[in-house]
Amino acid sequence: MADTKLIGFGNPLLDISAVVEQDVLDKWGAKLNDAILAEDKHKPMYAELAESHPVEYIAGGATQNSIRVAQWVMGKPGSTAFVGCVGKDQFGDKLEQAARGDGVNAAYMKHPETPTGTCAVLVKGGERSLVANLSAANCYEISHYETAEIQELVTAANIVYCAGFFLTVSPPTMIALGKHVAEKHKTFCLNLSAPFICQFFKDPLLSVMPYVDFLFGNESEAAEFGKAMGWGEELDVVALKAAAMPKESGSRPRVVVFTQGKDPTIVALGGGISKFDVDELPKEALVDTNGAGDAFVGGFLAKLSQAADLAECVRAGNWAARQIIQVSGCKIPEGPCTFNESG
Secondary structure, three states: OOOOOEEEEOOOEEEEEEEOOHHHHHHHOOOOOEEEEOOHHHOOHHHHHHHHOOOEEEEEOHHHHHHHHHHHHHOOOOOEEEEOEEEOOHHHHHHHHHHHHOOOEEOOEEEOOOOOEEEEEEEEOOEEEEEEEOHHHHHOOHHHHOOHHHHHHHHHOOEEEEEHHHHHOOHHHHHHHHHHHHHHOOEEEEEOOOHHHHHHOHHHHHHHHHHOOEEEEEHHHHHHHHHHHOOOOOHHHHHHHHHOOOOOOOOOOOEEEEEEOOEEEEEEEOOEEEEEOOOOOOHHHOOOOOOHHHHHHHHHHHHHOOOOOHHHHHHHHHHHHHHHOOOOOOOOOOOOOOHHHOO
């Protein structure tokens, strides 16, 4: 545990991935490049998908994906840890095996009665729509965070990461993490994660923002955040205003990082904007954008943990995303990471 540099708290989900037709998206009210929480009407979808389409089961959950990618880029087993809630079932066992197989210290809370969460990944034309049924992931409790095992992991880590999806589950845990990070002068990172977080969970988001040292998001999430805050939807403006929001820890300015797919990555820091070009991937090499944003964060955090400068962190993030979108789902490529050989 002493070697843990990065810890993530989030919603562990088993992705059920399938390439689908437009009528499947329409039937379930799903939109490409979007993520929603499952409602009662979506409950039959998971079984129907498995019956009507070839499906793939992949270890998922946004935060866990980022931590697995970060672990791959960092290399040394045990450099990362991940905390969330799963059920005491076969899917939970599969998730734990996958995380540990990738070198991540999976420290799950295991709920005795609620099944492990799943996420339908509906892929069409290389783009994806996510419908998450949180189940056990929704049952995470701060009492687990307060156990000696988790406190030891948190104390050892110098970077904490949460996807915004965890705001729907346990804001008290996120605030406790934020207070720890501010007090110990560590680094707290948050992802906006989906437009619905800004729309429907604005209050919990704003309660955590004072502790955030690095804020991530893609162009649609950033625009929605700007709308929710009354700043408009121009990404440079949203990035600068988000960076300038009040901050609990005054030891460092907030950094805001907005990705835009193949368009330049926007970074706001200290009242200024920097933009970093993205190496474009040939369209025929694109397989599935699911996990691209998670992979970007994973690569970025891996280099941040090694005290790299912002340009190198962004380069690592875009490189990692490029690798992941060439496979189905957020699958860690076999063999050691070759980023440092990529020039």
